[in-house]
Amino acid sequence: NAGVMQNPRHLVRRRGQEARLRCSPMKGHSHVYWYRQLPEEGLKFMVYLQKENIIDESGMPKERFSAEFPKEGPSILRIQQVVRGDSAAYFCASSQSRAGGSGNQPQHFGDGTRLSIL
Amino acid sequence: EDKVVQSPLSLVVHEGDTVTLNCSYEVTNFRSLLWYKQEKKAPTFLFMLTSSGIEKKSGRLSSILDKKELFSILNITATQTGDSAVYLCAVASYTDTAQKLVFGQGTRLTINP
Numbered sequence: 001n002a003g004v005m006q007n008p009r010h011l012v013r014r015r016g017q018e019a020r021l022r023c024s025p026m027k028g029h030s031h032v033y034w035y036r037q038l039p040e041e042g043l044k045f046m047v048y049l050q051k052e053n054i055i056d057e058s059g060m061p062k063e064r065f066s067a068e069f070p071k072e073g074p075s076i077l078r079i080q081q082v083v084r085g086d087s088a089a090y091f092c093a094s095s096q097s098r099a100g101g102s103g104n105q106p107q108h109f110g111d112g113t114r115l116s117i118l
Numbered sequence: 119e120d121k122v123v124q125s126p127l128s129l130v131v132h133e134g135d136t137v138t139l140n141c142s143y144e145v146t147n148f149r150s151l152l153w154y155k156q157e158k159k160a161p162t163f164l165f166m167l168t169s170s171g172i173e174k175k176s177g178r179l180s181s182i183l184d185k186k187e188l189f190s191i192l193n194i195t196a197t198q199t200g201d202s203a204v205y206l207c208a209v210a211s212y213t214d215t216a217q218k219l220v221f222g223q224g225t226r227l228t229i230n231p
Contacts, residue, residue, distance in 0.1 A: 004160070033218065042122075042206065043161070045218035056217060091160070093219075106152055106166045107219060111159040 002027065004110035005074075006092050012116045013082050021077040021113045025094030032075045033107060034060075034067060037089040049075060079115075087117045120145045124207050124222035132230050135197050139225045141207030142189040149210040151183050151190050152219065156204045164192075164205075197229045 005024040013019050025032050031050055035043040045059040049069040060067065064082075069075040079086055093107035122143045131137055143151070150168045154161035165174045167183035167190060174181050178197075183190045194201055204226050208219040 031217070035219075035221075042221040042223045043208075043219070045220065048217050059218065106163050108163055109154070109160040 004029075004092055004094050004108055006090075006110035006113050008113060009111060010114045010116070012118060014118050015083055016081050019079040019082050019086070019115055021079075021090050021092075021115070022074045023077070023092030023094075023110060024074040025092075026108055029094035029096050029108075031095045032069050033093045033095075034075075034077050035091045035093065037091060037112070039088075043091060046077075082115075082117050084117050087115055089114050120209070120211055120220045122207055122209050122220050122222040124205075124225050126225060127223060128226045128228075130228045130230065131197060133197060133199060135229075136193065136195045137197060137227065139192040139194075139205050139207075139227070140189065141191070141222055143207075143209045143220075143222075144188065145209040145211050145220055147211045147213050148185070149212045152208045152210065153181055153190075153192050154206040154208065156206055156224070157202075161206055194227075199229045199231055202227060202229045 004026055007022050011019055033048050034046040036046055037043045047060045047067045048056040051069055052071050064080045066078045089112045091109050091112045093109045095107045096105045125140045150166050152166045153164040155164055165181045170183055170185040178195045181192045204224040206224045207222040210219055
């Protein structure tokens, strides 16, 4: 049973380049979440997606950041024109369903992508 | 603004000791409280608590939620060096259109042999 799969594990980019982070949810999970963890800080919510829909992007910066979860393939978090402050660990989580639907379901996390900006 | 506060931020004990980690919260649209263990990689799910006063237990770990006082504790008995990790408390905040976990800063637990 594969868990949440993220790639790459480490990504190095120069300022101004684009970063693409991928996340494949656990089998049977249709809800995907992205979180960012800065050094010595807790995880901060960025965006919640279902297939082909962004449900809540209240935690995502308005510029340069975008996310998608297409009908086929992994969820993608895209950061354009990266800056030094984007250096962080980006975690993806998935869950089986939304709370209030078939009940509370915990979110399960991938190993994260560590993004370093030179 | 939604807030989750964990204490202590850091704790060092000897193997065999019992530890209690604390988590308090102020979150609108509370659905559940979750505990995760984070070593070098992915946060690993430990417990999800939705009801007050019902203890959840898994081996040497246990946790309980108080929805009136808005806090939870995570207990680890007979600690082992493998328990060394950052323990994260998160509160699930859900509405019809939004769903997210609000995390605390974490408690870094170090177990010395």
